[in-house]
Amino acid sequence: xxxxxxxxxxxxxxxxxxxxxxxxxxxxxxxxxxxxxxxxxxxxxxxxxxxxxxxxxxxxxxxxxxxxxxxxxxxxxxxxxxxxxxxxxxxxxxxxxxxxxxxxxxxxxxxxxxxxxxxxxxxxxxxxxxxxxxxxxxxxxxxx
Amino acid sequence: xxxxxxxxxxxxxxxxxxxxxxxxxxxxxxxxxxxxxxxxxxxxxxxxxxxxxxxxxxxxxxxxxxxxxxxxxxxxxxxxxxxxxxxxxxxxxxxxxxxxxxxxxxxxxxxxxxxxxxxxxxxxxxxxxxxxxxxxxxxxxxxxxxxxxxxxxxxxxxxxxxxxxxxxxxxxxxxxxxxxxxxxxxxxxxxxxxxxxxxxxxxxxxxxxxxxxxxxxxxxxxxxxxxxxxxxxxxxxxxxxxxxxxxxxxxxxxxxxxxxxxxxxxxxx
Numbered sequence: 001x002x003x004x005x006x007x008x009x010x011x012x013x014x015x016x017x018x019x020x021x022x023x024x025x026x027x028x029x030x031x032x033x034x035x036x037x038x039x040x041x042x043x044x045x046x047x048x049x050x051x052x053x054x055x056x057x058x059x060x061x062x063x064x065x066x067x068x069x070x071x072x073x074x075x076x077x078x079x080x081x082x083x084x085x086x087x088x089x090x091x092x093x094x095x096x097x098x099x100x101x102x103x104x105x106x107x108x109x110x111x112x113x114x115x116x117x118x119x120x121x122x123x124x125x126x127x128x129x130x131x132x133x134x135x136x137x138x139x140x141x142x143x144x
Numbered sequence: 145x146x147x148x149x150x151x152x153x154x155x156x157x158x159x160x161x162x163x164x165x166x167x168x169x170x171x172x173x174x175x176x177x178x179x180x181x182x183x184x185x186x187x188x189x190x191x192x193x194x195x196x197x198x199x200x201x202x203x204x205x206x207x208x209x210x211x212x213x214x215x216x217x218x219x220x221x222x223x224x225x226x227x228x229x230x231x232x233x234x235x236x237x238x239x240x241x242x243x244x245x246x247x248x249x250x251x252x253x254x255x256x257x258x259x260x261x262x263x264x265x266x267x268x269x270x271x272x273x274x275x276x277x278x279x280x281x282x283x284x285x286x287x288x289x290x291x292x293x294x295x296x297x298x299x300x301x302x303x304x305x306x307x308x309x310x311x312x313x314x315x316x317x318x319x320x321x322x323x324x325x326x327x328x329x330x331x332x333x334x335x336x337x338x339x340x341x342x343x344x345x346x347x348x349x350x351x352x353x354x355x356x357x358x359x360x361x362x363x364x365x366x367x368x369x370x371x372x373x374x375x376x377x378x379x380x381x382x383x384x385x386x387x388x389x390x391x392x393x394x395x396x397x398x399x400x401x402x403x404x405x406x407x408x409x410x411x412x413x
Contacts, residue, residue: 021249022393023241023330026400026407046390048249074279074383075262101406102399124262 024127068109070123207375233331249387
């Protein structure tokens with residue numbers, strides 16, 4: 001007898017969106033959302049994933065350089081990002097995403113809040129790698 | 145309250161634009177009377193992304209109207225796996241799709257390339273062929289319309305060999321000669337016996353219905369049909385997606401594989 005959740009996952013495998021480049025759930029934990037603020041030290045607009053590197057000061061005062069992963073440049077552009085304009089090195093941003101499973105300072109980046117309050121998606125919603133999306137996002141602010 | 149004239153005019157104009165964009169416009173036709181599939185499409189209506197349920201909130205090009213939710217129209221049937229294929233799918237899902245060949249930037253059979261949503265697809269139609277251009281992995285298919293049989297010197301490939309024909313207003317494409325091991329969806333691994341029959345129908349200017357019948361006697365007990373709605377994205381252009389450029393994921397995965405308990409679903413074998 002197939003467990004219920006797995007049967008549902010098998011049905012949803014085709015109904016839900018397929019992963020674009022790789023499974024979310026292998027490297028990231030959809031049950032570990034994270035919001036961090038810090039100063040951008042580098043942005044890599046590259047395929048198959050762009051990365052934003054951010055210096056984040058921990059509660060102990062120690063600064064750790066985090067790596068945030070998201071959409072490729074094509075998709076960022078369609079999502080409203082302008083290279084070298086939207087975010088520059090030295091800018092302070094707030095990043096919302098999900099932590100890497102290996103405990104390193106690495107996360108999947110869903111949404112960035114800029115210093116002026118503007119919010120932009122940087123990556124897709126969380127998934128599980130099991131064929132079905134998993135809702136683990138906090139309630140989003142109203143969108144136009 | 146007295147509204148400024150410009151604001152009133154602006155509101156009126158935006159109402160007119162909204163009404164126009166929701167109108168059903170007829171599908172364009174070629175000089176020889178066939179429906180013309182030419183255009184850039186995405187399997188979602190969201191600007192930039194793929195979440196059909198969330199209206200776009202960013203620049204980019206949205207579809208003229210929301211796609212009808214064909215999946216909601218009828219609960220999709222479970223994939224009719226043979227027992228051994230079901231066991232394999234369970235195992236792969238328990239491994240959270242770590243073995244998905246797209247991690248290595250390999251193109252997959254057309255249902256997945258067409259339905260990915262995040263990346264647009266462009267069709268270019270001539271009287272004798274249809275070219276499908278996929279931003280996803282930056283690959284293409286040439287679909288001849290003037291061949292009745294597949295060539296006899298075809299090498300198995302990731303996307304197979306395609307031949308197309310018109311059945312009324314529907315473009316029917318027969319696809320064979322696949323390499324085994326591609327993924328049609330999470331855990332849905334096909335064999336070299338995969339055979340696809342695709343049906344493309346431009347219902348109206350903004351909507352292209354895609355229906356694919358998936359046959360694979362090594363994996364499925366009966367043919368399985370999937371439906372995807374593609375929406376025209378006027379103003380969207382395809383841009384290079386060179387997946388291998390900086391693909392760090394195989395290394396990340398290799399490290400995780402050394403300690404699979406980190407990512408295996410709880411209770412997985």
